[in-house]
Amino acid sequence: PPLYIGLKPTLPAYLNPSVKPVDLLTGVSFASTEGGLDDGTAMMSLTLTMDKQWSYFEEAVRKMKSLVGDSETNRVIKNALFVISAGTNDMIYNVYDHVLGRFISVSDYQDYTQQNRSVYPVLFFLRYFINTTENDKKKIGNLINETINPKCPSHPHHRICTENQNADSQLYNQKLQKLNFRLSQRLSGSKILYLDIYTPLIDMIKHPHSYGLEETLVGCCGTGLLEAGPLCKPLSRTCEDVSKYMFFDSVHPSQKAYSVIATYAFKKLFPLL
Structure with a gap:
């Protein structure tokens, strides 16, 4: 829980009307239910795309700058912890859904989301801090990529865990760890961590x-x-x-x-x- 690191008990949704600019300084959530890394997932579930979520982040940054100024806002962001939790909905909508699914190969879709979308948050932060000094640009906050969850789909009268989908989850998570390692090597000074929630x-x-x-x-x-x-x-x-x-x-x-x-x-x- 956020209390572990000295934050408020829960992080409110950014779009909650009760959220004030001062609340942004101690964390909010830009996530969208049933969204994913793949914009196609958001379109099928009628939720916010990753691009839209980032646009709200940029809007929040402008609000913070109006409240406490550029220097303090940049300090907060550079020392912030960013958690990216996505992937499960992408697999459900685009692979396992036999009606809506756009991909047949599980491995191909995993590669597509990781090579084209998982690096997006990192590239976004690099773009965001492009006008900072070189030393500052290397420290863009701490990014945690979370794993895909185990799959226990429901049947009409009972529920079981399917071994093939759990194997898919483990394969995805193995690829994610390798991707995180490569990004960490390229972005010296940043911390890109892998959170294993599957285990x-x-x-x-x-x-x-x-x-x-x-x-x-x-x-x-x-x-x-x-x-x-x-x-x-x-x-x-x-x-x-x-x-x-x-x-x-x-x-x-x-x-x-x-x-x-x-x-x-x-x-x-x-x-x-």
Whole structure:
């Protein structure tokens, strides 16, 4: 959680009307539900493209400069931690969806997103700081690329983890680690870290009782097999004790699971920052 690094308990969405310019100095989220690295993913899910998310970031920077000036804004950004969590929706919409999917080869699509889109955040930051000094340009903040999650798709009456899609996730993550290494070599002075969230999630599925969990294949909301996101409404039936569930709905981890991931990330990555 953000509290681990001295931030506010949650990072509000940038587009939340209640967010004020001063809130930008301690972090906000520019993410868009069901979006991805691939603009095609956002178009199919009717969410914000990565380009649009970056445009909001630039807008936020202008607001910060108006509030505290150029020097302080640049200091905040250069010392900020940027987390990029994407990839799962890209695979779902463009490969596994047999109706909407644009790619047949899993490996080809992984290469496409990583070679053409995963480096985009880094290139964006380089462009953004193009007018800074050479020494400053090498330090563009800390970027964390997260892994693709394990896949446990729902069936009409039960849920299972599919080995082929989990193998795809592991292959994607292996390629991402190599890409991060190459980028780190090229951008001396920057820190581009790889956050493995696949491992703690799959360990929770295999060893639930080690984490105080009792249910790892069914979500807490509704049937736990089909509902996700907006389909889980205030009047939807929920489980009695969500802390015993790994998933809140059919797709998204519960607060308990996210806490496990956050603790794992804190121990693995923050000593490297």
